Every structure is written in structure tokens, then in C-alpha cells.
């Protein structure tokens with residue numbers, strides 16, 4: 001993607017500089033540029049680039065993306081198979097709107113990049129950010145092999161191990177390791193998996209595995225609490241074998257940590273805001289993060305474009321995302337202690353409706369937890385209403 005040609009005199013002064021061109025950074029840049037700001041994005045890689053991710057878009061992510069681009073869907077899911085450590089298999093179907101839309105992150109992020117550039121954003125790729133400094137007037141981002149960038153506001157969206165996370169001082173109270181394989185799908189696999197995903201509740205508390213179909217590829221992954229590398233690898237190996245996929249060509253084999261923020265962690269330091277994974281914003285239970293990245297990114301971009309009251313961003317996250325994360329944390333605790341019960345719940349009509357409503361973005365986890373029967377069950381099983 002070609003960047004805009006810059007006036008050299010102007011290059012060192014921007015309204016908003018964004019670090020990282022993932023969903024959070026590009027949604028931030030798009031929103032800030034739409035709000036009238038002069039915006040630059042600094043990205044260490046070059047799109048299209050691979051990112052370890054299931055690429056499952058919930059309804060919220062699909063809708064936010066469809067407002068600015070054609071979503072590069074590889075599959076649309078209307079059936080879900082559930083297993084508990086490979087056993088007690090059942091499949092539920094929900095015709096109509098997709099329950100989940102499958103994308104490959106290289107396509108999806110490149111499409112967001114195109115939308116940001118169309119909105120007037122300047123993107124500098126192959127630009128590794130090394131550090132941030134700030135004073136009362138501006139923040140300066142130092143870039144390896146390139147000119148430093150100074151802006152009124154900086155939005156850090158450089159993922160969970162980013163420079164901006166450290167600058168702001170974000171702390172985490174949950175860390176998990178996700179391992180994924182991209183497998184070449186045979187014709188038989190494509191037929192077997194088209195329009196259907198699989199979720200397996202894993203052997204360790206809070207762990208689970210997935211099969212996400214994407215045309216000629218199957219993404220097979222598992223996630224488990226950090227610090228259990230051997231068990232996580234064993235779970236992935238056993239999972240793939242059980243599914244009869246052990247002999248498929250492995251196109252990618254990668255891993256990545258997911259980190260959920262502590263409830264009191266900062267979202268901002270002075271004129272530097274953090275969004276998406278950089279802020280530790282993702283669902284503690286499902287570890288779904290794209291909808292959190294798109295929402296937090298676009299709010300950060302809007303607030304940054306307006307300038308002035310940057311604390312408005314903290315309030316938006318506090319009111320709209322913090323309760324969802326607290327609900328996700330409660331459900332993770334319940335799931336960790338009673339995976340069989342959660343498995344059985346999805347087999348019931350109410351559980352399946354709640355699942356599809358959540359995935360389609362029609363109801364939040366907070367609302368699911370407000371349901372009287374669910375609240376009573378959580379209470380009886382020793383859960384807390386929030387963190």
C-alpha cells in the first residue's frame with residue numbers, strides 16, 4: 001500500500017499518531033481522520049501480514065467493519081459442534097444471520113488498512129517504534145530507521161507486548177497462551193467443515209480448542225493459562241489427532257499470548273492512550289479481542305480527534321467495556337470449575353439462544369449474566385457477579 005506523499009515541513013507534526021496497524025490501530029486512525037484530524041500510522045510490519053488469530057468475527061466486529069469496507073469473509077458459520085475433551089459431541093444450527101464470520105487476518109487487516117488510507121490516513125509501514133516521550137504540548141514517537149513523529153495525541157495499538165503498554169503502565173491479571181495451526185484443507189475437509197465451527201472444552205480449567213474453517217484452510221487452535229506450555233502443546237496435538245487431521249500439511253504453526261488488563265490498570269498516560277490488546281482489552285472467557293479492538297480503537301480515535309478531554313476515553317471503556325470483561329471473568333471462573341455444566345447448558349434451547357445472541361452481537365455477556373436463572377446458578381455454583 002503506497003503512503004501519501006508528505007510535505008517535508010509538515011512531516012514532524014501530526015494531530016494523532018497511531019502505533020500499530022491491527023484492528024485497534026486502524027479503527028482508531030479511521031475514526032480520527034473521519035473526525036478531521038491529520039493522522040499517521042506507524043506499523044513495524046508490511047501488510048498483508050500474518051497474525052496468530054482464529055479470525056472469528058462476532059456480529060459486532062462484522063458490522064463495524066462492514067461500515068467501512070467489504071468484509072473479506074472466507075466462511076459464514078451457521079452451525080456449531082461442541083465437544084468436551086473430545087467427547088459428548090453435539091451440533092446446533094442457527095439459520096439466518098451468520099453466528100460467526102471467518103476471515104484470515106492478513107486479508108482483514110489489509111482491508112482495514114485500505115479503508116484508513118481512503119479516509120485520509122498516512123501509513124508508514126516497516127516502521128518499528130522504539131519508544132515514546134511526552135511533555136505538556138506533544139508526544140514524540142521514536143522510530144527505528146526513520147524520522148521521529150510528533151503528535152498532539154498518540155494512540156498505542158501495538159498489541160499485547162507493545163511499547164505503548166509499557167509507557168502507559170498497563171498491568172494484567174490474566175495471561176493465556178494460544179497455539180494455532182493453519183492446515184491445508186482437503187476437498188473432503190472443505191465439505192465437512194463448510195459453514196460449521198467446532199469448540200472443545202479442554203482438559204485444563206478454562207482451556208478450550210477450536211476448528212475455524214476458511215475455504216482451503218482450517219485454523220485449529222487451543223488456548224490455556226500461561227505457564228503450562230507442555231500441556232498446551234499436548235492438548236493441541238491430541239486435538240488434531242482426534243479430529244483426524246494429523247496428516248494435513250501444516251501451512252503455519254504459531255503461538256501468541258493473550259493478556260487481560262487488571263480492572264484498575266490505566267488506559268492513558270498524559271497524551272498517550274492505549275487501545276485493543278495494548279490496553280489488555282479482550283474477553284477473559286473466550287479471549288475474543290477483535291470486537292474490543294475495533295470499539296476501543298474507534299473511541300480512542302474519536303476522542304483524540306476532538307482533543308481536550310482525553311479522560312472521556314477512560315470513561316467510555318469504564319462504562320461500556322469494563323462490565324463486559326467482568327462478566328467474561330465470572331463466566332470463565334464458572335467454566336473453569338464446571339465445564340460439563342457449561343457444555344450441557346449450550347445443548348439447551350436457552351443456552352444455545354444465549355450463545356448465538358452473544359456471537360451475533362445481539363446480547364452482551366453482561367446481559368446474559370443479568371438473567372435471573374443464570375444469576376442464581378452462578379451464585380449457587382460459587383461465582384461472583386464481577387471481578
Ligand SMILES: Cc1cc2nc3c(=O)[nH]c(=O)nc-3n(C[C@H](O)[C@H](O)[C@H](O)COP(=O)(O)OP(=O)(O)OC[C@H]3O[C@@H](n4cnc5c(N)ncnc54)[C@H](O)[C@@H]3O)c2cc1C
Pocket residue numbers: 019020021022023024025042043044045051052053054055056057058127128129130157158159160162163178179180221255256257258275276277278282287288289290291293
Ligand atoms: C491464538 C489466538 C486466537 C485468537 N482468535 C480470535 C478470534 O477468533 N476472534 C477474535 O475476535 N479475537 C481473537 N484473538 C484475539 C485477537 O487476535 C486480538 O485481540 C486482536 O488482534 C487485537 O487487535 P490489536 O489491533 O489490538 O492488536 P494486533 O492485532 O496485535 O495488532 C498490533 C499491530 O501493532 C504492530 N506493532 C507491534 N509492535 C509495534 C511497534 N513497536 N512498532 C510498530 N508497530 C508495532 C504489529 O505488527 C501489529 O500489526 C485471538 C488471539 C490469539 C492469540
